[in-house]
Amino acid sequence: MEHATHCFAEGAISLRAVLSANSREIHEVYIAPKRQTRRSRSPEEREIVVELCRARGIRIREVDDSFFEEHAQGTTHGGLMARVGEKRFSDIQTLCETNNPFFAYLCGIEDPYNFAGCLRTLYAAGCDGIFLPERNWMSAGSVILRASAGASEFLPMAPVPDADEFLDLLKRHGILPVCAREKRADSLFDAKLSRPVCLIIGGEKRGIDKTLDAKIERGVVIPYGRNLQKSLSAQAACAVISFEILRNQ
Numbered sequence: 001m002e003h004a005t006h007c008f009a010e011g012a013i014s015l016r017a018v019l020s021a022n023s024r025e026i027h028e029v030y031i032a033p034k035r036q037t038r039r040s041r042s043p044e045e046r047e048i049v050v051e052l053c054r055a056r057g058i059r060i061r062e063v064d065d066s067f068f069e070e071h072a073q074g075t076t077h078g079g080l081m082a083r084v085g086e087k088r089f090s091d092i093q094t095l096c097e098t099n100n101p102f103f104a105y106l107c108g109i110e111d112p113y114n115f116a117g118c119l120r121t122l123y124a125a126g127c128d129g130i131f132l133p134e135r136n137w138m139s140a141g142s143v144i145l146r147a148s149a150g151a152s153e154f155l156p157m158a159p160v161p162d163a164d165e166f167l168d169l170l171k172r173h174g175i176l177p178v179c180a181r182e183k184r185a186d187s188l189f190d191a192k193l194s195r196p197v198c199l200i201i202g203g204e205k206r207g208i209d210k211t212l213d214a215k216i217e218r219g220v221v222i223p224y225g226r227n228l229q230k231s232l233s234a235q236a237a238c239a240v241i242s243f244e245i246l247r248n249q
Helices: 011-021 045-055 065-071 092-096 112-124 137-147 163-172 210-215 234-248
Strands: 006-010 026-031 060-062 080-085 102-107 129-133 157-160 176-180 197-202 218-221
Touching (some): 011 026, 011 080, 011 137, 065 080, 092 129, 092 157, 112 234
Parallel strands (some): 026 060, 102 197, 176 218
16 A cells, blocks of 8 residues: 655645744645635735745645645635645654753554644643654644644654664663553652653553553653543643643753
8 A cells, every 4th residue: 555645734834834844845835816714814824925935936826726625634724735745754863862852752642633732732842852653644644734733843753663772762862761651650740750851652542552661660640630530632641741841841
């Protein structure tokens, strides 16, 4: 099966993020006939981004509404989309050489909206980079770009080919791997997490791989205010823990 090698950046926020971060190649920009749109934040917003694209020599094509209906994931594009290439990933070794970092390893999060929400939260909390299991993220690239409000473009990302080697690499660089889990864990509010640290978050259904979990010595659990049968979503847990790391830096 062939993997997608491009996706669409929808709307001015997503496209501006791609332009600012220089995170991927922009193949072509598509605009609706000039008009007011209810979804635009301001009448000039789209035109400013289009002019930035023109200044870089990016091809711009005027298309009709049927193009957006066929290719857009949502309705908030404001008459502006771009076909973009794969995100440029960082080298795992180089990323680990970041000075006094706060990293996150997101594993087992399959829902692209949940994943995008985690990226947006981590970026806001000052995260320096994201580690990911190797997979074809382009299959949901448009959703992630839009739902993360462009945060996916500003966060350096590196694929993790081997979890054991990854943990060894973190330790060699003095980066503490910390796992969000319920057992073998300290209360988050007593843990006093600070940089350099790598927060490891798993998905709600499967959590973190048991083999990987067994090799991570440090774990934290979020204390609840009442008995809750189900865990928080990955996005909610990510927000609580990442801002606690920010508070302790």
